[in-house]
Amino acid sequence: MKTLSLFTLTVILAIGLNARENPFEMMNTFEEETGKMIEMNENPVTPEDMQEAQYIREMQQKMSDVNKNKVNDAVNKIVPTIKENKPVQKTYSKQEVDSLLQKTKKQTEQKTKEIVKKELANTKPAEPEQIVYVKPRPDITDDDTLVAKTLLPFLKIEFSDNKLIIHTDYKVSKKFSIIKENKLIIDYKAKVNFNTKKDDLDSKNFKRITVGNHKSEGYFRVALELIDKPSNYNVSYKDDLITISKLN
Template sequence: MKTLFLFTLSVVLALNLSARENPFSMTDVFEEETGRMIEPNERPTTPEELQEAQYIREMQQKMSNANRNSVDTTTPKETKPVTKTYSKQEVDSLIQKTKKQTEQKTKEIVKKELANTKVAEPEQIVYVKPRADISEEDALVAKEILPFLKIEYSDNKLIIHTDNSVSKKFNIIKENKIVIDYKAKLNFNTKNENIDSKNFKKIAVGNHKSEGFFRVAIEVTTKPTNYNVTYKDNLITISKLN
């Protein structure tokens, strides 16, 4: 019996040494050995056999635990996506870039809208403070006809302002017009303007550059003989007679 115990112990030690080199192969040997020892017709009966079987089970359990501990059961950690961070200077730079892009787009849109829109030039009408020699009923309205010619008018009076000298004055009775010619050689297109007055209807300025003058024609509501025309201080004044 002692011989059997020593033999079994030698086998266990040998298997223990082998298990350190190959844990998985060792497990199979012990399982096979344990199966052999617990066959019904070979169950231990004496105290020595029971002690030997108990020792073998303990050694098998230790080897099984060693095998489980030697296996790497750790799982790789999931890698999280890296979130990019920006410095304050980078953020400010991005904001300025976005503003410039927005301003440029806005300017382009405005330019397109202006190009497709015709802007009407406002009529240049200036209300002039009444002069001391004119009553409140004859308060004058100033109006620019051309850059070199302006008028002031009321219901009963019309004044022509220009730096050019008068060369001739006459009436066209059939058309109820008072005509005044000025000495000048100017380039401009014929101009026609309505006059908001009870006694003056329209004013027309025609270009006669080749002949050295331009003509101003005032259309009145009644015969030109019902109006008085005076020339003083480079001003032509046309007044309605009572």
């Protein structure tokens, strides 16, 4: 009987340790070991042995319940903390939404104004066309009234129905005609930068004038579209002026 009690105590300790490692698992170690013990013991099981086995089973159950309660307590403490740390999605009132929309609208308008301002700063203003009426020059024998136009800062023309005068400080480098197109072409030596300029002329014998930029080649070109063939016009040079007159 002493041998049996010592062995039984060893089994209780082993069961207790195993229950701490896994408190949720019901242990059948005692039943298994008790069966082995009965098989090894030649003496029949006494009522004391059965009572002792019952006591051990109850102790095992109590230890398992205690460990379950500890685990449940720990879970109950952790779950509220997890819920508290969960981020809460912010909601906005109608007034807050309207305020955000108004702020975004103002920022968009400000950016648009800045873009327009930059574009205007990078865009060169168009030079106003100047049209004036001048008195007839002393060297003009007819009674035609000349109309003056400033096409570019360095180029001005005067024209009537029968004459057209070109004013510029640059020297002529070449003059030729395009008979099929009724054009008179005059090139001037210059390295100036400008956009192509076209102007319709209110004249009976001069249709249109075009000034083109050829800065890379070192000249700009004046193309004068005529109503008649170029051979029916006279071109003369005097005091850096070019005068084109319609022949009778």
